[in-house]
Amino acid sequence: MTVTFGSASADPGEMDVGRLTVGETRDGSSFGLPVAVVNGAGDGKTLYVQAASDGDELNGVGVVNRLVPQLDPAALSGTVLVTGITNWHAFQVAEHRNPIDDTKMNRAYPGDPNGSSSERIAAATLDAAADADFILDLHQGSTSRMLNEVRVRCGRHHRLHKACLELAQVFDCGYVLDQKGPNGQLARVGPDEGVPTIDPELGGCVGWDEESIEYGVRGVWNVLEYYGFVEGDAGPVTQTRATGFDRYGSPAGGLVQFEADLGDAVRVGDVLFRVTDVFGRLKAEVTADGDGVFWRSRRLPQVATGEYVCSVGTGVTEY
Template identity: 25%
Template sequence: MADQAKWIGHKVGTADARPGEMVRGGIPIVADMYGRERLMPVVVACGVEPGPVIWLNGAIHGDEPEGPWSIALVMRQIDPQQLKGVVVAVPAMNVDALTAGTRGDPLDTFTYDMNRVYPGSATGRATERVAYAHYQAMMASADYQIAIHSGGDHSYLSQMIFAPEMPQCLELAAAMGPDFPLVFTSLLKAGDPTSELVKKGGGGITVELGGQCRTLTRDFDTVCQTLARSMLNVLRHFGMIPGQAHYCRSWKRGHQVALLANATGLWIGDPGLEFHREMAKGAALGQIVNLYGDVSETVVAPADGLVFGLRHRPQVRVGDWICFYGVVDEIRDNLLPR
């Protein structure tokens, strides 16, 4: 966070914003076959007074379009003349993957998933070099980062935040507001933006909401408006924009259990299954049936807990992800600093 005497603006890549300005530009990445410089899109909103520097990162996975649109909705509602601090929006970290609609860059067969190779390398493979350009830019200034994810082309994820057990990360998660009562533990590891920023003393969270089964008209608007509303709540929490922030009454902290298919066939979810509803160990989640309609596997809850994500593709193979199941370890009445 800069002090008032040094508050002259904020530059990220080619976007150089003076106080009270919102400027579009890009973070330079590798050149194309024609020798033209390629840019990762960035928008910098620089407030008229010092404050936190928050990065909003979307589409590190190209099959997750919720980030680009929800971040655009946020930036539409920011008046830099009434802003304190800086909001840096990166609608799509992985533009080539987003263009193709795939999780990773389909032309990069060696480092396909940017969210596993971050912070990348200046001398690495293609995806690693793109990740490294983002890493250098973000680490130079960010106090906080919010990474927007979804279930992509395979699953739907209901409101969920993954946050390390660090005060600055838990505060950021709580600041997302009343739409996100599930704040599960994420381990600090190499490979993702939050882990790298926390190593530098910053705060970061991974937010999950959406999936390609909900990208038609009203559904997509509902998902992205929820994300945008929550990110704006973060800005209000930190006093960056006018207005009162709102919070959950309590938060569920826990951990994820991955449920994988033990049969190949069609995944048929239980018609009565509801996201976030508490259920007992052994409760039926659905079945996998073969092409004769015979049940090959009944999938059940592995412990007392809740479902926050489900596969939306009926076709399933052995080893495919079926369910994002959450085990609640504790309920906290406050994640904010006391």
């Protein structure tokens, strides 16, 4: 059966790229998101993948850039649909939010085909995603430093929680945040549409990070193998799972010196960071409120009073 996504159309055993038209720019010309269809020669399930829902989170674009050329439709059972750049306007100006409506794209789902720019994009991409069997919404921790992790956002009482958690374990970044997400996230809306959905957060950087991109490419391949799209023996892997975060801001302005690194086990009372003045004189010392894993930190050393510094994953178990 021929599969169409936007202007991309592929018969079984073929691959095509095209555009998913979602509106017009300020000069009245139409614009579309770059999309691809990889239609396997064999029957099977459908995987939907999207990247750059936030315009400065580029590691997912790196995954798409490396992954799609590796997909051989002749060896594929089922279909892979890809939106290579979701937040088109924000991507053009290397910003997090859509500058047309000042909206964070991953708070706009399920969207509205007659709504704002972000709502129209959300509605158009969800229309394709909701018909899939699995959804991978590729993100990163913006420009902060962060572990490579996968987020399960449906909530632990959702009927698809177990399926979403299994998908996260198969993707296998080693770390999972299992915490119900804010309204408007695709990883919240996808399960409500009956589709297991995860939000891989592929590190955090400015530009591309090769290690995180490799995690993402391998993760998608794991999903393809386990769910029968391609031959392979990937399966669920035990992960370090957190169910929440303790966030820490700076009690003083100055320069941050971290005493913990990403992935370190943290115990209550451990020093997380110190703040000094420009001459190295100590101004503040911040310790952990509880046990957990050092999960995320700011990239720049300079901070103002109350400014975000780091996060510790809490409620940590092996699952």
